Amino acid sequence: MKKEKLKTTKWDVVDYLETGEDMAAYLEAAMEDGHPAVIATAIGNIARAKGMTKVARKAGIGRVSLYKALSPDGNPEFATVLKVVRALGLRLHATPS
Secondary structure: OOOOOOOOOOOOHHHHOOOHHHHHHHHHHHHHHOOHHHHHHHHHHHHHHHOHHHHHHHHOOOHHHHHHHOOOOOOOOHHHHHHHHHHOOOOOOOOOO
């Protein structure tokens, strides 16, 4: 009996981050998770959706440095995170837990 090949397609969250509201909700969900790598990855995905070069330029950070800081192994300084979030047109906010 011959097995059928399973066809898959590449899924990328960036394809679904179309509006500012989508991006804010995605970042909010990442912040609820609370793990720094999850938050950095979400910020990186949002930056890719907006255009990494454009975001890096707006944040005053080199594109390669931005990729490195937001990679799974990256450890961006908080000042970098704030610059990038502002460049993305988003704001961080706190609520009581």
